[in-house]
Structure formats: structure tokens, C-alpha cells
Amino acid sequence: MAASSRRNPPPLPGAENQDPLSEMADEDSDEGEDIFVGNSNPVAEAFQPDTANGEEPADLFSEAETSTAVNSSITTSKSNGVHSDNENDLFAEVSVELSMENPSTTAKSSGAEFTPSLTRSATQPESMEQLEEEKDEDSFDMEVAVTNPEKIGDGMNAYMAYKVSTRTTLPMFRNRTFSVWRRFSDFLGLYEKLSVKHSLNGCIIPPPPEKSVVGMTKVKVGKDDSSSADFVERRRAALERYLQRVVCHPSLLQDPDVREFLERDELPRAVGTHTLSGAGFLKMINRASDAVSKMTIKISDSDAWFDNKLQEVESEELQLRKLHAVVDSLVNHRKELCGNTAVFAKSMAMLGNSEDNTALSRALSQLAEVEDKMETLHQEQAASDFFILAELLADYIRLLGAVRGCFEQRMKTWQRWQEAQSTLQKKREVEAKLLWANKPDKLQQAKEEITEWEGKVTQYERDFDRISVTVRKEFLRFEKEKSKDFKSQIVKYLESLLQSQQRHVKFWEAFLPEAKAIA
Amino acid sequence: SLHTIPHSDKAKTVNVDLQTDATLQVDISDALSERDKVKFTVHTKSTLPNFKQNEFSVVRQHEEFIWLHDSFVENEEYAGYIIPPAPPRPDFDASREKLQKLGEGEGSMTKEEFTKMKQELEAEYLAIFKKTVAMHEVFLCRVAAHPVLRKDMNFHVFLEYNQDLSVRGKNKREKMEDFFKNVVKSADGVLVAGVKDVDDFFEHEKTFLLEYHNRVKDASSKSDRMIRSHKSKSPHCLIISTCLGKFFLKVSELFEKTRKIEARVAADEDLKLADLLKYYLRESQAAKDLLYRRGRALVDYENANKALDKARAKNKDVLQAETSQQVCCQKFEKISESAKQELIDFKTRRVAAFRKNLVELAELELKHAKGNLQLLQSCVGVLKGDT
Numbered sequence: 001m002a003a004s005s006r007r008n009p010p011p012l013p014g015a016e017n018q019d020p021l022s023e024m025a026d027e028d029s030d031e032g033e034d035i036f037v038g039n040s041n042p043v044a045e046a047f048q049p050d051t052a053n054g055e056e057p058a059d060l061f062s063e064a065e066t067s068t069a070v071n072s073s074i075t076t077s078k079s080n081g082v083h084s085d086n087e088n089d090l091f092a093e094v095s096v097e098l099s100m101e102n103p104s105t106t107a108k109s110s111g112a113e114f115t116p117s118l119t120r121s122a123t124q125p126e127s128m129e130q131l132e133e134e135k136d137e138d139s140f141d142m143e144v145a146v147t148n149p150e151k152i153g154d155g156m157n158a159y160m161a162y163k164v165s166t167r168t169t170l171p172m173f174r175n176r177t178f179s180v181w182r183r184f185s186d187f188l189g190l191y192e193k194l195s196v197k198h199s200l201n202g203c204i205i206p207p208p209p210e211k212s213v214v215g216m217t218k219v220k221v222g223k224d225d226s227s228s229a230d231f232v233e234r235r236r237a238a239l240e241r242y243l244q245r246v247v248c249h250p251s252l253l254q255d256p257d258v259r260e261f262l263e264r265d266e267l268p269r270a271v272g273t274h275t276l277s278g279a280g281f282l283k284m285i286n287r288a289s290d291a292v293s294k295m296t297i298k299i300s301d302s303d304a305w306f307d308n309k310l311q312e313v314e315s316e317e318l319q320l321r322k323l324h325a326v327v328d329s330l331v332n333h334r335k336e337l338c339g340n341t342a343v344f345a346k347s348m349a350m351l352g353n354s355e356d357n358t359a360l361s362r363a364l365s366q367l368a369e370v371e372d373k374m375e376t377l378h379q380e381q382a383a384s385d386f387f388i389l390a391e392l393l394a395d396y397i398r399l400l401g402a403v404r405g406c407f408e409q410r411m412k413t414w415q416r417w418q419e420a421q422s423t424l425q426k427k428r429e430v431e432a433k434l435l436w437a438n439k440p441d442k443l444q445q446a447k448e449e450i451t452e453w454e455g456k457v458t459q460y461e462r463d464f465d466r467i468s469v470t471v472r473k474e475f476l477r478f479e480k481e482k483s484k485d486f487k488s489q490i491v492k493y494l495e496s497l498l499q500s501q502q503r504h505v506k507f508w509e510a511f512l513p514e515a516k517a518i519a
Numbered sequence: 520s521l522h523t524i525p526h527s528d529k530a531k532t533v534n535v536d537l538q539t540d541a542t543l544q545v546d547i548s549d550a551l552s553e554r555d556k557v558k559f560t561v562h563t564k565s566t567l568p569n570f571k572q573n574e575f576s577v578v579r580q581h582e583e584f585i586w587l588h589d590s591f592v593e594n595e596e597y598a599g600y601i602i603p604p605a606p607p608r609p610d611f612d613a614s615r616e617k618l619q620k621l622g623e624g625e626g627s628m629t630k631e632e633f634t635k636m637k638q639e640l641e642a643e644y645l646a647i648f649k650k651t652v653a654m655h656e657v658f659l660c661r662v663a664a665h666p667v668l669r670k671d672m673n674f675h676v677f678l679e680y681n682q683d684l685s686v687r688g689k690n691k692r693e694k695m696e697d698f699f700k701n702v703v704k705s706a707d708g709v710l711v712a713g714v715k716d717v718d719d720f721f722e723h724e725k726t727f728l729l730e731y732h733n734r735v736k737d738a739s740s741k742s743d744r745m746i747r748s749h750k751s752k753s754p755h756c757l758i759i760s761t762c763l764g765k766f767f768l769k770v771s772e773l774f775e776k777t778r779k780i781e782a783r784v785a786a787d788e789d790l791k792l793a794d795l796l797k798y799y800l801r802e803s804q805a806a807k808d809l810l811y812r813r814g815r816a817l818v819d820y821e822n823a824n825k826a827l828d829k830a831r832a833k834n835k836d837v838l839q840a841e842t843s844q845q846v847c848c849q850k851f852e853k854i855s856e857s858a859k860q861e862l863i864d865f866k867t868r869r870v871a872a873f874r875k876n877l878v879e880l881a882e883l884e885l886k887h888a889k890g891n892l893q894l895l896q897s898c899v900g901v902l903k904g905d906t
Binding site: 355359515 | 730734741752773891892
């Protein structure tokens with residue numbers, strides 16, 4: 001995208017501890033404004049240097065504090081992601097569960113490295129009820145941004161590199177602020193690694209943005225038009241949201257792969273990502289889950305909860321898809337209106353030229369200008385519709401897919417336990433038969449097998465319980481996040497509409513006296 | 520479907536300052552839309568002696584308006600006036616089609632969506648209906664306001680005769696004749712327009728009108744397209760608002776309200792801008808027709824002069840040539856005299872109409888934008904407030 005590659009990022013101090021604030025204030029006021037400022041329109045063409053947003057010095061992260069920071073689970077009215085004002089009360093009594101029990105996460109079983117900057121007691125939840133009373137805990141002091149897309153290389157081997165900047169006070173990182181360069185396949189690689197490790201535990205792994213051969217090819221080929229600029233910006237924003245969701249997840253944040261992704265200068269090239277994009281992985285899960293979901297046997301009492309929630313998820317996904325399609329077509333309609341308005345404006349200008357009454361002629365020209373301005377407004381509104389609303393919906397459609405995957409994962413775990421139980425049963429039957437037939441050596445083997453399978457049954461039962469707990473917790477966390485996310489994005493969208501209407505009013509107010517002056 | 524229109528509910532969009540004096544006042548007090556025709560109730564109030572009563576009404580259909588208009592056009596006496604343009608034929612086809620499509624698509628949307636869309640399409644139908652009434656009324660008012668045309672015999676018959684005028688629509692042959700007449704006329708028109716006028720005023724008017732007419736035509740079609748785009752967003756917003764209802768009731772309500780405002784904006788733009796342009800497209804054509812008639816008369820006059828000179832030179836049929844020349848001269852001078860005033864009046868009317876409509880357009884746009892703004896502000900306030 002032309003505008004963003006023009007931007008020189010503020011020098012994120014590695015050694016120096018200086019806030020880039022002062023540097024940025026002197027340069028173009030719209031540099032960096034669109035990174036975190038919630039309201040500004042990220043579309044390159046619509047950058048209006050005269051918009052109000054450009055006034056503030058554009059430190060990458062100070063803007064974040066006033067708008068959507070990590071995970072946009074923090075609403076725009078909150079200033080800092082850490083201590084949200086009305087959440088202070090919550091922290092007084094919160095019982096935070098540090099889910100360090102995942103057997104698959106390696107060096108973090110004791111949660112030793114993880115020292116959140118909040119002072120609160122960390123106790124394990126003892127029951128489901130406690131879990132549900134858990135208050136908002138995910139406001140870590142951690143912010144990430146994805147900026148400065150740059151095209152590296154030429155032709156079909158070219159790729160876009162994105163700057164990933166982190167600012168944190170978490171001690172597990174080497175520095176407080178740092179940045180690295182990553183490409184799209186790196187993000188996909190991260191997702192794969194996390195999936196492999198965590199999805200079996202019922203974690204909701206945020207899915208990355210989808211691959212797009214068409215979009216990328218245009219960029220590679222060097223088509224320097226608005227559509228490829230849009231594509232790059234769309235992808236950048238999506239990658240940023242993806243990363244923000246990952247670091248917002250308490251367990252995933254602990255994963256060394258995440259840390260490596262954020263910190264390490266050179267990442268080994270992620271291989272095999274061309275075969276397995278996020279969508280591909282999800283498809284795999286979906287296929288498996290289709291088979292599993294055919295089982296309709298009730299498991300236990302708490303299963304009703306899972307059943308209900310799964311149904312909710314499925315119907316919500318449908319709703320979102322429908323809504324997304326409609327928003328898409330709304331965007332197209334607005335673009336069409338845009339074009340027609342521009343054409344009309346020109347026509348009006350011509351008419352104004354023909355008109356031989358001076359005052360009327362001038363008024364008609366003014367009208368043509370107003371219509372021209374309307375066209376710009378329509379265009380910006382279309383971009384808002386798209387970048388804010390449509391992308392939000394698309395994100396959540398993917399996320400809901402991931403949530404479904406979790407539920408299916410739990411079902412598979414249950415299945416495994418059931419199968420182990422039936423195998424155990426069979427082994428016991430074999431033992432009984434052998435007792436009758438009196439074959440001591442085979443009997444010994446049978447007894448050993450029974451012990452083995454008893455162990456497995458216990459193990460699998462525990463696994464199932466554990467995954468149920470995790471899925472439940474994950475789901476609740478997800479619901480909260482989703483609700484916050486939607487709210488803040490919709491507020492953002494409405495605010496952009498609001499600004500548009502304000503300008504609407506201004507334009508017509510300026511025109512009215514001209515019309516009245518006709519004589 | 521039947522619709523009637525209350526007397527008060529009309530939009531005189533394009534005419535201002537018509538001399539509506541007490542001697543003759545005409546309006547359309549009621550209208551009825553039936554399957555394939557519209558019946559207008561033409562109501563007259565007059566103190567003129569030619570009418571049997573002071574106040575009376577008749578029912579007329581579109582064809583009868585056209586008959587009246589054509590009778591003016593064909594009347595040589597009125598060659599020097601701008602004949603008020605005929606009202607366009609009532610056209611509900613597009614609207615009917617939309618309603619039909621909606622009926623077919625009923626299964627694919629929720630009951631709520633269906634009801635809302637039906638209401639909107641019905642409102643659209645009603646708006647078109649109101650417009651056609653306004654157009655027919657404007658025509659009659661222009662005639663009634665014109666010092667000469669208001670005295671026309673056919674006009675009085677139109678107003679008073681309470682039986683069907685038995686004006687049938689043109690049959691195929693007549694339509695063909697019309698078509699050829701128009702072809703000849705436009706070819707002739709080009710010829711006549713090529714002749715430079717002796718009078719600067721008319722020469723200027725000729726050039727001006729030609730360009731103006733073309734540009735108004737262009738502006739009119741572009742404005743139509745723009746407004747159609749504006750209207751077509753509505754169904755999408757409707758679905759969005761019903762879907763969002765699941766998540767945010769307040770936001771859904773907001774969308775519903777702003778959608779209604781947007782629809783009003785499109786409707787107002789239609790009335791104040793599109794209709795204005797359409798009307799002046801027709802009037803500028805009528806003005807062009809006047810200039811053409813004058814130009815034709817001028818050519819005839821010049822030809823008659825040449826014929827007279829020839830006749831005098833040959834000393835043959837001089838008297839005949841003299842008479843002919845005098846007739847042409849009178850005709851030309853008569854037309855020129857009234858034409859100048861007509862064109863000046865046209866300008867005055869046009870400027871006034873544009874002023875009125877542009878001011879009203881700006882005021883309405885402002886009103887709606889402010890309305891939207893308020894809704895958005897209050898919704899954002901509520902959403903931000905309760906966290």
C-alpha cells in the first residue's frame with residue numbers, strides 16, 4: 001500500500017529508552033495515525049490530511065491506549081489496556097486460573113516464568129461454578145502491532161514483509177519494546193505450530209487470515225492500483241488482529257513459539273504452509289467433526305451445556321455468514337452510488353456553465369461541488385463498511401469455526417475414552433474365559449493387559465474431564481471477548497458514520513446560502 | 520390497486536408565481552388509480568362568464584390531457600407561444616414489477632423483512648402516483664395562467680364538459696404519421712437553425728437553448744441513475760438491521776431509523792432535483808419548438824420576399840406574391856412579438872423554480888443529515904455508556 005510503505009516507522013528503541021513521541025510529532029501528521037487510531041480510515045486513497053485524527057503525535061503505542069489495543073477486548077473509551085477503570089473492583093476478588101496444566105506445553109508447567117504485572121492471587125478453580133465466576137483477566141500489559149508492509153523482491157518470488165512490533169512489561173521477554181520482520185507464511189507457520197500443540201486440549205486457536213492467490217499475485221506482479229493497496233491493507237489489519245488475539249490468550253502467550261515469533265530476528269522459513277493454510281486445517285477439523293457429530297449419544301449431565309452451546313455457535317455462524325454477504329453487497333452498492341454521484345456532479349457542472357443567469361449558474365456549480373464531496377463521503381463510508389464491519393464478521397465466522405473445532409475435539413476425547421472402556425471390558429471377558437480354561441501363562445498376560453487398559457481408561461477419563469474444563473473456560477472467555485470486540489468495532493463503525501454525517505451537514509450548510517442567493 | 524389522493528397532499532414542485540387569479544383556478548382535487556389507468560378529477564373555480572357554473576369538476580384521463588396539448592400545438596394561432604409541455608404518461612410498470620418480484624421472493628425472507636419491504640414498495644408506488652398527479656396539475660395550471668391559452672375553446676371544453684371527450688388514443692397509422700412528421704420536423708429544424716437570425720436576442724436564445732437543453736437532458740438522466748443507486752441500498756440495510764438485532768438491539772433500531780431517513784433523502788432528491796430537471800427538459804424542448812416555428816416563419820418570409828422580387832421582375836402573378844408575402848410577414852412578426860416575451864418569461868420561471876427547489880433540497884438534506892447525526896450520536900452515547 002503506497003501510503004504505508006511511505007511511512008517511516010517511529011524508531012522503536014532497542015537500547016534507548018526514549019519515547020518516539022517527539023520524533024513523530026514533527027513529521028507528517030498522518031504518519032502512523034492509522035496504525036492504532038480506531039476511527040481513521042485505513043484505505044490509502046481516503047487519507048485526508050485534514051482529518052482531526054492527524055493532530056496527535058503518532059507514537060505507535062500511545063495511540064493504542066486511546067483506541068483498540070490488544071484484542072480490542074478493551075473498549076475505546078478505556079485508556080490503558082492494563083487497568084481498565086471499572087475493572088479495578090473485579091481484581092480485588094478475582095480468582096484467576098492460570099491454566100498451566102496442559103501437558104503439552106513444555107517448560108511452563110509451574111507457570112514459573114509467567115508473572116503478570118497485576119497483583120492478584122492465583123488459585124486454581126475447584127469447580128465449574130468458580131470458573132464461571134471468573135472475571136476478566138486478560139488485560140496483560142502487552143501490545144502488538146503489525147505495520148509497514150513492504151514488498152521484498154520482484155516478480156513471482158516477491159513477498160510482502162510486515163513489521164511486527166511489541167511493547168510489553170512481561171519479564172519473559174528480553175526487551176520492553178522490540179520489532180521484527182515477518183512474512184505471511186510465518187504467521188501461518190505460527191498457527192500450525194500452535195494448533196498442533198494446543199488444539200488437542202480444547203483451546204480455541206485464533207485462525208489466521210486466509211491465503212489468497214489472486215490477491216497476492218496482483219501485488220507480486222506489481223499492479224500498483226487501489227485494489228492491491230486495499231488487499232495489502234486488509235491483510236495487514238487481519239494479521240494484526242490475529243496476532244492480538246493470540247497474545248491475548250493466556251495459555252498461548254506462554255508458548256515459546258509465540259515468543260520466538262515476536263522476538264527472534266530470523267525465523268526459519270515455515271515449510272509446508274503452502275499446503276496447509278488455516279482454512280485447510282480447519283477443513284480437516286470440519287471433516288473429522290462431521291463424522292463425530294453424527295454421534296448423538298448424551299455423555300453426562302453437563303453435556304447439555306455443551307450441546308446447547310454448540311448449537312448456539314452453529315446458528316450464530318449462519319447468521320454471521322448471512323450478514324457478511326449482505327454487508328458485502330452493501331459495499332458494492334455504495335461504490336455504485338459513488339460512481340453515479342461523480343458522474344452526476346460533472347453533469348451538473350456542465351449545466352451550470354450553460355446557464356446564463358449568473359447567480360443560478362454559480363449555484364449550480366456549487367451544487368456540483370457538493371455532490372462531488374458527497375461522492376468522497378460515500379467512498380469513505382463504503383470503506384468503513386468494509387474494513388470495519390465486513391472484516392469483523394469474517395473474523396468471527398472463522399473464529400466460530402475454530403470454536404466448533406474445540407467442541408469436536410472434546411467429542412473425540414470422549415470417544416477415545418469410551419472405546420478404551422469397551423476394550424477393557426473385552427479384556428476382562430478374555431480373562432474370565434482364560435480362568436475357566438485354566439491357562440496360567442496366558443492368564444498372566446491377560447492380567448497385564450487389563451492393568452494396562454485400566455490405566456488407559458483412567459487416563460482418558462481424566463483427559464476428557466480436563467478438556468471439558470478447558471473447552472468450557474475457553475468458550476466463556478471467547479464469548480466475553482466476542483461481545484467486547486463486537487461492541488467496540490460497532491462503536492468504531494458508528495463513529496465513522498457519525499463523522500461522515502457531520503461533514504454531510506457542513507457541506508449542505510455551505511451550499512444553502514448560495515441557493516438562497518439565486519435571483 | 521386503488522389509491523386516492525387527498526386534496527391537500529400535492530407537490531407543486533416546478534411552478535412558482537403562477538398568476539392564479541380568481542378568474543380562473545384549476546387543480547386536480549382527487550385521483551384514482553385503477554388497473555391500467557388513472558382517473559383525475561379536474562376541479563375548476565371561475566368567475567368567467569363563459570362557464571355555466573362558478574365551480575365544477577370533471578373526470579379526465581391521461582389521453583385527454585394529451586389531446587388538449589396536441590390541439591394547442593396544432594393551432595397556428597399559438598405558434599408564437601411556448602406550449603406548456605404535456606405531462607408524461609403515468610407509468611407504474613417498474614413499481615408493479617418490483618411488487619411482483621417481492622411477492623415471488625416472499626419465501627426467502629423473514630416475515631418482518633417482507634412486511635417492511637412491502638410497505639416501502641407501496642410507499643414508492645404512492646409516491647409515483649402523487650408525482651403523476653402533480654405533473655398533470657402543473658400542465659393545467661400553466662395553461663390557466665397563460666393570458667392567451669386560458670381563453671382557448673378546447674381548454675374550456677376540457678374543463679367543463681362532464682362527459683367523456685371520446686378522445687381515443689392514436690391508432691397505428693396516426694402514430695406512424697406522427698413519427699414521420701417528427702423526422703421531417705427535426706430535419707427541417709436543423710435546416711432552419713442553420714439560418715442566422717437577424718435579431719441578436721433570438722440568435723443568442725437559439726444557441727443558449729440548444730446547449731442548455733442537451734445539458735439538462737444529461738443532468739436529468741444522471742440524476743435519475745444516482746437516485747436509483749441511493750434507493751437500492753435500502754433492502755440491504757433492512758436485512759442488516761434485522762440480523763444485527765440478534766446482537767445489539769439498539770444498533771438494529773438505529774439502522775432501521777437511519778434507513779428510513781436515507782429513503783426520505785432519496786425521495787426528496789427525486790422530487791426536488793430529478794423532477795425539476797425532467798420538467799425543464801420538457802419546457803426547454805417546448806421553447807426550442809417555439810424558436811423552430813419562428814425560424815420556419817422567418818424562412819418562409821424570406822422565401823416569400825424572394826418570390827415577390829421574382830414575380831415583380833417577371834411582372835407575373837405579382838398580386839398573388841404580394842399577398843403571400845404579407846401573410847408570411849404578419850405571421851413572422853406576430854410570432855416574434857410574443858416569442859420574445861415568452862422566452863423572457865421562461866427564463867424568469869426557470870430561475871425562480873430552480874431557486875425554490877434548490878433551497879428546499881438543501882434544507883431537506885440538512886434536516887435529514889442532522890436527524891441521522893442525532894440518532895448516531897445518541898446510539899454511540901448509549902453504547903459507550905453502558906459497559
